[in-house]
Amino acid sequence: MDFITFNFEPALQEGLDAMGFDQPTPIQEKAIPVIMEGKDLIACAQTGTGKTAAFVLPILNRISKSGAGTLNTLILAPTRELAIQIDQQIQGFSYFLGISSVPIYGGGDGIVWEQQKKALETGAEIVVATPGRLIALLAGGKMDLSSLEHLILDEADRMMDMGFSDDILKIVNYLPQNRQTILFSATMPAKIRQFSMKILNKPVEISIALGKTAEGVTQSMYSVYDTQKEDLVRHILSQKAYEAVIIFCSTKDKVKALHKVLKKGFDVEAFHSDLEQVERENIMSAFKNKAVKILIGTDIISRGIDVVGIELVINYDTPGDPEDYVHRVGRTARADKEGEAITFVNPKDQHKFVRIENLIGMKVTQNPLPEGFERGPEYLGEKAKASGYAGTPAPSKNKKKKKKPNRPQGGDAPRPDQPRPEQPKSEQPRPPKPRPQAQQPASAESKPTQPKESSPSKYGQRKNVID
Numbered sequence: 001m002d003f004i005t006f007n008f009e010p011a012l013q014e015g016l017d018a019m020g021f022d023q024p025t026p027i028q029e030k031a032i033p034v035i036m037e038g039k040d041l042i043a044c045a046q047t048g049t050g051k052t053a054a055f056v057l058p059i060l061n062r063i064s065k066s067g068a069g070t071l072n073t074l075i076l077a078p079t080r081e082l083a084i085q086i087d088q089q090i091q092g093f094s095y096f097l098g099i100s101s102v103p104i105y106g107g108g109d110g111i112v113w114e115q116q117k118k119a120l121e122t123g124a125e126i127v128v129a130t131p132g133r134l135i136a137l138l139a140g141g142k143m144d145l146s147s148l149e150h151l152i153l154d155e156a157d158r159m160m161d162m163g164f165s166d167d168i169l170k171i172v173n174y175l176p177q178n179r180q181t182i183l184f185s186a187t188m189p190a191k192i193r194q195f196s197m198k199i200l201n202k203p204v205e206i207s208i209a210l211g212k213t214a215e216g217v218t219q220s221m222y223s224v225y226d227t228q229k230e231d232l233v234r235h236i237l238s239q240k241a242y243e244a245v246i247i248f249c250s251t252k253d254k255v256k257a258l259h260k261v262l263k264k265g266f267d268v269e270a271f272h273s274d275l276e277q278v279e280r281e282n283i284m285s286a287f288k289n290k291a292v293k294i295l296i297g298t299d300i301i302s303r304g305i306d307v308v309g310i311e312l313v314i315n316y317d318t319p320g321d322p323e324d325y326v327h328r329v330g331r332t333a334r335a336d337k338e339g340e341a342i343t344f345v346n347p348k349d350q351h352k353f354v355r356i357e358n359l360i361g362m363k364v365t366q367n368p369l370p371e372g373f374e375r376g377p378e379y380l381g382e383k384a385k386a387s388g389y390a391g392t393p394a395p396s397k398n399k400k401k402k403k404k405p406n407r408p409q410g411g412d413a414p415r416p417d418q419p420r421p422e423q424p425k426s427e428q429p430r431p432p433k434p435r436p437q438a439q440q441p442a443s444a445e446s447k448p449t450q451p452k453e454s455s456p457s458k459y460g461q462r463k464n465v466i467d
Contacts, residue, residue: 006032008057009064011096016057019092025050027208032058040181040200044188045208046326051184052089055152060090062149063125064097071143073150074175075128076168078158079300080105080277081284086154087128101126106133107277117142131159131167138174145174151199156185157192157323165195172199186330187323213329213360216338220365221353223379224344228369229316230261235370236314236342237266237294244287244310245294246301248328250317255296258316262294271297299324307331313341318349322359342367347377354382 002023003016024032027045034041035058045051059073066072077083087103094101102119104127120127120143127134127143137143151172153159159168181200185192188207196203213219224232233247249255252272259270269283269292286292288307295301299319310332319325325343332339343364345353357363369376 001029006036006057006061008061009097012057012061012064012093015093015096018095021053025054027051027206028054028057030206030208031055034204034206035059035180035182036061038180040203041206042183042185042188042193042196042200042203043206043208044185045206046186046213046330049208051154052086053093055154055182055184056086056090056093059126059150059152060094060097060099063099069123069125070147071123071125071127071145072148073126073152074134074145074148074171075126075152075154076131076134076159076171077128077154078130078162078164080107080130081280081301082155083128083130084281090126090128099126100124101128104129104133104137105277106130106136112277131164131171134171135167138171143174146176148175148179150180150182151175152182152184154184156183156195157187157189160189160191160195168195169198186327213326213341217329217332218338218340219329219343219362220341220367221343221345221379222367222369222376223350224346224369224376226346228373228376229344229346230258231373232344232369233258233314233316234262234265236312237262242293242311243290244307245312245314246310246328246331247294247296247314247316248301248319249296249298250319252298254317255298259296262296266294267292268294268296271295271301273298273300299328301331309337311339313339315341315343318343318345318352319356320352322352322356325356326360345379350379350381357381 003013003021006024008016027043027049031041031043031054035055043051043054055075063072075083075086077086083103083105087101090099090101100119100122102116102124104116104120134143138145153168159165181203183192183196183200183203222232237245247258249258252274255270255272259268262268269287271280271283275283283292283295287295296316313329313332315325315328319328329341332341343353343356353364366379
């Protein structure tokens with residue numbers, strides 16, 4: 001089928017034609033008719049399948065028909081980046097419709113807030129907001145939601161993970177009961193179903209390829225030690241003149257550290273929560289415009305960015321949640337394009353990668369380490385998951401002999417804050433006899449090593465001396 005089948009308003013169809021939208025994706029094909037019928041909906045589909053258009057197009061069509069000049073639709077998103085992206089897509093689809101939207105999010109300066117406030121005052125039909133900022137507006141009496149007809153929750157599972165469930169319920173209390181509620185999610189855990197029962201009315205359920213990655217993604221992994229990761233990522237990036245690469249790290253500290261290493265030889269930027277909102281927007285804009293080729297970030301960018309032509313995704317750290325792997329990999333091979341995803345798996349993360357393979361229903365190809373690299377750890381697969389395999393220690397280039405524990409010399413007493421390591425009786429040195437404190441007080445030189453109240457008679461064989 002094609003978009004003409006939906007019988008959209010001529011101005012909306014004209015916009016789709018101008019943007020080159022010919023055939024709907026599976027989630028669009030199934031969700032759009034349900035939304036156009038006015039029914040509540042729970043839709044679950046992997047990232048990169050066109051979920052935004054699936055809920056934006058029928059809403060724009062409804063507003064275009066009714067000619068609403070007041071606030072009609074509220075879209076909630078977990079992050080600023082996703083809210084901005086949704087707003088941009090709405091502007092593109094509604095180019096010939098004259099329908100306005102405004103993104104509402106925190107973290108900006110006074111100028112951004114004034115722009116948001118002005119857009120609300122002039123009567124935007126659609127508001128795309130993060131829950132925290134919207135709660136502040138509602139509490140201050142700065143928004144009237146009495147005319148609202150549609151509530152849409154995008155990336156609902158992400159909002160649950162970020163602890164927004166209570167905020168969403170507070171927001172719902174401000175909304176008319178007679179409304180259409182639409183919930184989109186990339187995964188469908190039990191908590192999402194339980195939550196949906198509180199805000200949806202007899203919803204239709206649609207699920208598309210849960211936990212699956214896009215067919216156009218070539219997936220592979222390297223079994224490596226952490227000490228090999230920096231050299232390996234440099235090797236991979238030097239093999240081809242990539243135009244768009246995303247590297248995912250587990251923490252913002254790792255993002256900063258890797259950025260410091262790679263910026264010496266590559267066009268790279270770091271994206272993390274310590275940046276100001278203006279900095280984040282500038283970096284994302286540069287990445288989308290190919291002014292920056294490589295973006296390093298945490299899972300904050302695994303959702304909510306839609307950059308055309310991302311060629312490579314590197315999981316510098318194996319994600320702890322298998323579903324996060326799907327979201328990360330979903331940054332490439334979007335809209336039936338092709339892409340590559342490479343994951344670095346260290347010994348302690350092997351069981352995590354087994355869970356990922358189980359979720360996506362396939363065995364990921366293991367690449368041999370490039371020539372010149374020391375041998376990496378053995379990848380055991382299911383055996384690692386069963387045995388809790390942590391791998392052998394990484395080889396060290398500068399091996400040092402293990403020092404033997406220091407034995408007391410002469411008459412020096414052991415430090416009271418460091419218990420003596422156990423030794424075989426044949427090697428156990430005879431401890432010096434403690435001198436009675438009352439009869440032989442410690443000299444000035446010995447006070448630091450023999451503080452008061454440390455006699456064996458008072459504390460006995462004490463294992464932990466840290467109170």
